[in-house]
Amino acid sequence: MTPNLIREVRAFVEEEVRPLEPRFFRDGFAAVEPALRALRERIRALGWWLPPLPKPWGMGLSLSEFARWSEELGRSPLGHYAFNTQAPDIGNMEVLLRHGSEAQKERFLRPLASGEVRSAFAMTEPEHAGSNPVWLSTTAVLEGDEWVINGHKWYTTGFEGSAFCIVMCVTDPEHPNPYARASLIIVPSDAPGLKKVRKIAVMGEEGEGWASHAELRFEGVRVPRENLLGERGRGFAIAQERLGPGRIHHCMRWVGIAQRALELTCAYAARRELAPGKPLASRQAVQHLIAESQAEVHAARLMVLDAAEKVEKLGAEQARMEISAIKFFVAGVLQRVLDRAIQVHGGLGLSDDTPLAYFYRHERAARIYDGADEVHKTVVARALLKAHGVEVSL
CATH class of the missing domain: 1.10.540.10 (Acyl-CoA dehydrogenase/oxidase, N-terminal domain)
Incomplete structure (x- = not known):
């Protein structure tokens, strides 16, 4: 490339x-x-x-x-x-x-990869803390050749207009290893018993299609046995495997958003005049906001690229600390850079005449989804302190 x-x-x-x-x-x-x-x-x-x-x-x-x-x-x-x-x-x-499986790839992956359909992923439940991903109530019981699913999910991104949903379900509730109790099951979005309770408005905006979030109820939803994705009891492991590279994707997308926000800030500060011949950019306070954003965006970019290189060389598990570090660091950079950009733009920044307000509404969640900042900070601290003989639990 x-x-x-x-x-x-x-x-x-x-x-x-x-x-x-x-x-x-x-x-x-x-x-x-x-x-x-x-x-x-x-x-x-x-x-x-x-x-x-x-x-x-x-x-x-x-x-x-x-x-x-x-x-x-x-x-x-x-x-x-x-x-x-x-x-x-x-x-x-x-x-x-x-x-x-080959059948799953043909039925679900091929139309998804070609862009003919969209999909959703249902893991989070309103009754349980998202920071404890093994604490789930949605169950899938094998009855003959069918899985029977019952449960409650929310923040199921992209469900509106989707063809199918990958659902995290408890399939082995008595397994002594809590990380081996759940499985991933593919559920058609129009399956009988799968009910969309509502689209969840995020900061006053419901969103559409892939950019929307749904609350769902599974009431006796039946799908074929072969809709199990991967091995039974490997749902948590597969989801974690999915999240490693996914966090690289997310973080670099956030860097792109922050970079654009910085460029908009510079362009607006250069053209917006406080008085004839005196642009916003002439004010030291504005210059400092721009400088801080530049330093943070550049640092964030290099951190993510470094983490991506380690994932490629050693695998996501060996790069766990780096992945957690970029997750909370870049999410924080994104929020601060957007906030400075809106501050410099004033009232214009609060409108939808620029993309800043849209990004601010939709990306505040960056510090929450895929693991809250606080969880990832603990992962980093735990890894560092372990070398000094201190065991820190999540």
Whole structure:
């Protein structure tokens, strides 16, 4: 992968994807979906389809290579969708590719990878703390050749308009190892007994399609035995495997958002005048905000690329501390850079005339999902203190 290719991708996002944003902010996803479908066909023709998936499914980029793409695509809220690398679909594709049966790949992965359908991932439950992922109440009981699922999930991203959902269920409640009690099961989104309670409004906005979150109830949902994804009792392990590279993807997307916010801040400070001939940029307070953002964005980028390289060389388990460190550090950088950008823009920054307010609403969750900041800080501290003979529990 050459720097020229990254520049071409950046230019494509700037010239083809970003012009769709004003209508997206004003009228929603449905209003720009036809244009995005056309863009997807152009991306496919360029050979840029699904950069992180191996050939023949996608481009076959390494984790470090795709990290750089993820930053470029993250500069627009529509960027990853245009390249079919949006969450949760890309994570579901990676799991299906690695753990799915041939029949599952044909039925679920192929249409997902081609962009014909979307998917969802249901793990979090409103009754239990998300910071304890092995504490689940949703159950799947094997009756003959069918799994019977009962339970309650929420923040199921992308359920609206999806074709299927990968669901974390307790299949072996008495297993002595709590990490071996759950399994992943593929459930068609229109399965009888699967009820969408509501779309969850996030900071006053429900979102649409892949950018929405649903509360679901599973009431006697029956799916074939062969819908078990991977081995029984390996649900937690597979989910963790999914989250490692996923956090690299997320963090570099956040870097892309922060970089764009910084560029918007600089451009606005240069043109906005407090008085004739006196731009905002002439004020030291504004200069300091810009400098702090530049330093943090650059540090965040290098941290993520370093973590991606370690994952490639040693695996996600050996890079666990680095993955946790980037998760809370980059999420914090993103929030601070967006906050400074809005502050410099003033009232304009609170409107949807720029993407800043959209990013601020949607990305505050970065410090919560995929493990709250506090959990990841404890993971890092525990790893460091263990070498000094101190055992720290989560």
